[in-house]
Amino acid sequence: MLEGRWTTVTESEHEHERRGLEAIRRRLPDEEPWRAWSNFTFTANSGHVREVDLLVTAPAGVFLLELKDWHGSVHGGGNDWVQTTPGGTQRRHGNPLHLANRKAKELAGLINDVSGRPGDRPKIWVGEAVCFTDDKLRVNLPAADLNGVFTVKQLVEMLAEPPGDARRRITAETSRRVDGALKKLGIAPIRRQHEVGSYLLDAKAFDSGPTWADYLGRHSQLHDLARVRVFLRERGASDAERRSVEQAAAREALVLSRFRHPGAVQLKSYLPSGHPAGPTILFDYHPETLRLDDFLVQHGKQLDLRGRLALVRQLAETVRSAHSRRVHHRTLSAHAVHIIPRDRGPRGRELSEEQRWLSPWPQIADWQIATGQSASRGRPLTLAPTNVSGFHVSEQADPYLAPELRIPKADPVRLDVYGLGVLSYLLITGQAPGASQSEVMARLEAGESLRPSALVDGLNPDIDDLVEASTAYEPGRRLSTVDDFLEMLEYVEQAFTDKDSIGPAAAAGTGGNGGLGSESDEDQGEPEKDPLEAVAGDVLAGRWEVVRRLGTGSTSRAFLVRDLAGEPRRSGTLPVAVLKVALSEAKHAVLDREAQILGRIHRDSSIIALYEREPMTLAGRRVLALEYVGDSRELKDQDRGDGKGPRRREDTVARQLRDNGRLGMDQLEAYGKYLFGAVEHL
Incomplete structure (x- = not known):
């Protein structure tokens, strides 16, 4: 295909991308109804800036293509695909067909909006496909996921075959309509950098949710990185929906400004007008940060059970600290947990690459729908929502969400206990409890329970007890506090201590980073x-x-x-x-x-x-x-x-208030005398 029919909107900076596009271009015919547009962006109605590798009109239809220059092999299925590089490194990727499908629907809506449908002019459909540009890649995906996945040769053959449904066939007139619609839309070259404050943002977001996108930001003068979350106002959204987005941004910034803990992501700054698309939050960012599920794919084989339980404890202690400040996350998930490798060991000694990931530092992110109360008056935070829709929650969080999440006034403590339970299940088994919340709920409603021992042999029964007690379907049957969760976790940890105390041979068998x-x-x-x-x-x-x-x-x-x-x-x-x-x-x-x-x-x-x-x-x-x-x-x-x-546990005033409600007059008098006595002594 020659220039004119093939439009290069942005010249690729990467050799492998140019090579893949050129391999496709050489095979496409230079005749009607064929046309192609490479490397462009469009702004969806949701506010997301979408990047497109290649859009093609062909006898088979209009297709939005994702090009992947992966090498080695790929396996998995459903939501997650795992690439194994020739060197043996495993990398988890979200199923690219899902994102391509979303982009295709958004672009089709925009094309039909601007081209109009006078008379009996047919609607334009945009399909999606993934093209692996390395013919030597070994693809071990289930049959359901192979639908829409092609090599370069297979892709061109598919595009040349007209569909059986006459309504989907592309004529020369339809191809020209698509070309005209794209010109009206003003598809844009891929912008290399945006600027927020003193930070220059990468052109492509490395993560996104329904109402936000995360970019890597580099300080223009200092050697400093930031994770920059841009909240997006949907085009044509109602005033209430726009306010909801703005409040979600303000809520996350407010929560993290009052809850500063090493186990939570660290707020840099909040810019209500930081980006043309909407409010912006800047976070501290370690360049090697992995999401929890990505971490388990890449480093899970080296992590023993003791190390996995250590991560459970760190997460639980962070949540307990948040609860002590009357802050509740409510949507804990693998996507909301960042894993950061340790740079130094005891006495500042250097760690090997494997050791850095054996005892990493987890941080909890995604606090945009957290709830909290005023520490002084016990009133809800001004921006705290009373209920939850899926409006601001990442799709990847879905399998981890509690059954009662969307019920008004659901107990936020038990929501977080459930989140800790399903994260424990993931860390112990290496697998999410299901592909979606509905799948997990179906299991629980049927009387099943989440038992890690069903997937992992030889587990201590206390581990099953911990996960079952924290993920019960009915909130009233669940552990009532994170303190209770930590108490049960201690039984599990004690089992390791008892096993190690049997003798050196047993201790040696535990392996990993937790020898006693x-x-x-x-x-x-x-x-x-x-x-x-x-x-x-x-x-x-x-x-x-x-x-x-x-x-x-x-x-x-x-x-x-x-x-x-x-x-x-x-x-x-x-x-x-x-x-x-x-x-x-x-x-x-x-x-x-x-x-x-x-x-x-x-x-x-x-x-x-x-x-x-x-x-x-x-x-x-x-x-x-x-x-x-x-x-x-x-x-x-x-x-x-x-x-x-x-x-037995150390009793605190906070625990008494939580368990028994308002204190009686005799207790208030006793505590008052005690506290004023301490102040007088000081």
Whole structure:
């Protein structure tokens, strides 16, 4: 096909794209009704800027084509395709046919709108297809997914074959109508860069949802990256729909401005008028960030069960911290979890590429429909929605959404408990609970439950109990709080500790990044364990035996520990303390300052005191030892070997309010005297 019929709207910057387009162009005839347009963009009614590799009018119809220069092999099916490169690396891709179908429908609507349909002029249909430009690619997709997938040769043969339905056949007149419609639409060259604030955006969004698109932004003067989320106002949308988009952007910015936690994505700035398409939010961004499902495809084989459960705990602790600030996510999903590799190990030592991904840092994103309450008055946030439609939720989140999500005034705590349960199922099994929410709901309504042991052999029964209790179909039968979820998770973690304590052989069999026992580590000359990654049974610095992790805040992670070097109490039990471990070197000064202040305060029962007067440094991390003032009866039971029983938890005012509602006058009076007494002492 010659120039004139073949229109290159934008010259490709990439050699492999030019090579693929040229291979197709050489095979297309230069006659009616054939025409082609390559590398252009159009703006859909939704506000999304859509990029098109190739649009062709041919006897078979009008087709929007996605070109893929993949090598090696591809397998999978449904929503996800997995490419295995010649080097053995696996990469997860969303099914490209789905996005091509969406683009084709949007473009067809625009073409018919501008071309009009006077008299009996037929409607123009736009089909979709995916073309693999490497003929050597091994395609191992199910038959249902192969419909619409072609090599270059197969594609040209398909385009030349007129359809059986006469209404879909393309004549010379129809081809010219498409050409005229595209000119009226003003299809545009692919713009290489947009600018938001001081950041230059990549031309193509790397992620998108119904009302937003995410771009990689590069600072124009500094070596700094940002994830730039542009919220999109749909063309012709009602005032209510436009306000909903603007409020979703403001809500996400507001929530993240008041909930700053290392387990949540970090807000850079919010620009209500940052982009012509709509409001813009800028987030901190690590260039190697992966979505949770992508992470499991690429690195799941190297991650043992202990490492997977460590990710479950980190996610649960982040959600618990959010709930303590009266913030609820409501739509937790694999798409909403970002995985960031660690750059350094204990004492700042370099990590291998595999080690960096064995203990990564998860961050929760997509807070645009979160709810919250004022910390001072307990009232809902001004921008918090009372119910949820699918308006702002990513399609990829669908299989993870709770059954009652769209019911007005659904309990947001139990929504998040459900989300943690299905994420646990994904992390343990490596598979989503279903292809869609409706498929998962059908299973639950039929009386089935989500049991990881159905897919993974040899699991501890406590794991099934945890997932089942957090994903029950009826919210009232579900775990009521994230604290309850973490308590059940401790039973699972304790099973690992008990197994490891049987002997070195059992411990060696657990593999991965969670081996216990610092003495054996030292005998083998292995590096000192990072205290941030400690689990029950670990002994830090030969003195502090970890009982359990208490939680993670914005500056440190707290552990309940036994002091093996301490004087036994009358009961024969060892003294206990709380170790606060700094999350990063930047937080060392915070703990040092806390130690200085506590060291100047005279001892009083109303103030938690230092257990050790000076901060310690363990494996390069600053650690503060504080007195433990919680209930120690559970520890006595453990020391006596009473086995598994109900665990006792540190009671807090927040938990009492959540479990029992408003406090009585006698409690208010007692707490008031206690708090004012503490202030008077200070």
